[in-house]
Amino acid sequence: MKLEQITENEFKPSRFKNFLTTISKGILYATIPLAFATSSAGLLSCDNGDNSLQDCVYNSECKGARICVNNECVNPPEEPETVNEDNDNDGFKAIIHGGTDCDDFDDFINPEQTDWCDGVDNNCNNLTDEIGCGKIYFIRGNGTIFNINLSTSEETEIPYFSTLQNFNFSHFPKISPDNSKVSFVDYDLMEGQGILYYLDIATSTVNKIVEGPGVGEHSWLSNNKMVYSGRMNGPKDIMVSIDLDGSNKQILYTKPLAESASGLYLPFDTSPEGKIAFSISPNGTKALREIYLMNGDGDNLMRLTNNGGCNFGPVFGGADKIYYTCSPEDCFPDDKNLCSISLDGSNQKLEFEKYYGLLFSPDNSKALMFGRGVEDKVWDFKSSELFQFPWIDYNSLLTWRK
Ligand SMILES: [Ca+2]
Ligand SMILES: [Ca+2]
Ligand SMILES: [Ca+2]
Numbered sequence: 001m002k003l004e005q006i007t008e009n010e011f012k013p014s015r016f017k018n019f020l021t022t023i024s025k026g027i028l029y030a031t032i033p034l035a036f037a038t039s040s041a042g043l044l045s046c047d048n049g050d051n052s053l054q055d056c057v058y059n060s061e062c063k064g065a066r067i068c069v070n071n072e073c074v075n076p077p078e079e080p081e082t083v084n085e086d087n088d089n090d091g092f093k094a095i096i097h098g099g100t101d102c103d104d105f106d107d108f109i110n111p112e113q114t115d116w117c118d119g120v121d122n123n124c125n126n127l128t129d130e131i132g133c134g135k136i137y138f139i140r141g142n143g144t145i146f147n148i149n150l151s152t153s154e155e156t157e158i159p160y161f162s163t164l165q166n167f168n169f170s171h172f173p174k175i176s177p178d179n180s181k182v183s184f185v186d187y188d189l190m191e192g193q194g195i196l197y198y199l200d201i202a203t204s205t206v207n208k209i210v211e212g213p214g215v216g217e218h219s220w221l222s223n224n225k226m227v228y229s230g231r232m233n234g235p236k237d238i239m240v241s242i243d244l245d246g247s248n249k250q251i252l253y254t255k256p257l258a259e260s261a262s263g264l265y266l267p268f269d270t271s272p273e274g275k276i277a278f279s280i281s282p283n284g285t286k287a288l289r290e291i292y293l294m295n296g297d298g299d300n301l302m303r304l305t306n307n308g309g310c311n312f313g314p315v316f317g318g319a320d321k322i323y324y325t326c327s328p329e330d331c332f333p334d335d336k337n338l339c340s341i342s343l344d345g346s347n348q349k350l351e352f353e354k355y356y357g358l359l360f361s362p363d364n365s366k367a368l369m370f371g372r373g374v375e376d377k378v379w380d381f382k383s384s385e386l387f388q389f390p391w392i393d394y395n396s397l398l399t400w401r402k
């Protein structure tokens with residue numbers, strides 16, 4: 001057998017006998033190149049692959065990824081793993097890296113985000129959509145009405161009002177229960193009387209409901225019926241219900257002007273059940289106002305508060321409660337606070353100091369509270385907690401609707 005014919009196959013055990021035969025025939029030199037031929041398979045490597053150290057000179061003499069250091073094949077030092085602790089670059093480390101970002105792959109989720117109504121806990125406080133859902137209506141600038149959608153944070157303008165110049169919004173516009181109309185009051189300065197209108201939002205048409213002396217505050221009893229305050233000869237302050245077409249005018253309450261002093265022209269509210277809550281001064285002084293309640297037809301008049309302070313601006317919250325601005329001092333107070341009372345006159349309570357007004361959410365489960373020198377907060381009745389409300393550029397808040 002010639003040398004070049006000796007292959008690996010020749011070395012297999014089945015051929016071992018022939019190989020030994022070859023050696024025995026005196027061609028022993030063949031074993032030397034055979035050994036070199038197999039060195040690439042490791043027979044001549046310094047590294048036996050286990051943890052024992054072997055002499056080496058070059059990295060190529062070491063197995064696998066091992067390298068030659070000080071003539072020894074050793075495992076290379078472990079590279080420190082590069083870990084991105086803020087994957088979404090929102091400035092907050094992931095919770096698993098000791099941070100507060102509950103979703104480190106979404107830069108719109110972190111503790112500084114607003115928890116818009118999207119079914120996600122956007123601000124990582126383990127509560128979902130705590131600021132509530134629906135639309136908040138408000139006035140901005142010289143009388144433009146907007147709403148902000150709490151699901152999308154988008155603002156939508158109700159366009160009619162932006163065309164008005166120097167419009168008098170001293171009596172706040174009111175949105176109808178079905179959100180299709182806006183009622184508002186303008187003044188005829190020549191005649192010295194107020195005019196109550198409503199705007200049909202879909203068609204941008206404006207319709208006059210009624211005009212008369214003292215026509216001012218107003219509220220919706222249903223989608224087609226309103227209550228407003230006015231004045232009639234006598235002189236008397238009056239509260240009147242009326243259909244949108246100006247028909248079915250019904251005087252619900254009258255009070256001699258001399259007695260009212262600070263009476264019916266103040267903001268009042270109507271409930272979905274058709275009740276009316278309002279404030280008047282029972283003794284005719286401006287330092288005393290109390291909250292009254294009556295049915296939409298003027299029946300069942302009832303005085304609710306009786307604390308000798310200034311109580312005004314009632315707002316229905318749910319079926320059994322009224323919230324109102326309260327001050328123990330007088331009716332021009334610096335310390336306006338928020339009080340509540342049940343519809344039967346029980347449970348009169350100071351709820352919050354410095355907050356004095358609120359809008360109830362469509363399901364009455366929350367209220368957006370505002371006040372003097374305090375940030376707007378959402379009051380969640382289920383948890384009794386207050387949550388930060390996103391900053392909105394508004395002049396006056398109007399209502400919170402679906
Ligand atoms: Ca992050
Ligand atoms: Ca994030
Ligand atoms: Ca959310």
Ligand SMILES: [Ca+2]
Nearest residue numbers: 115121127128
């Ligand atoms: Ca949350």
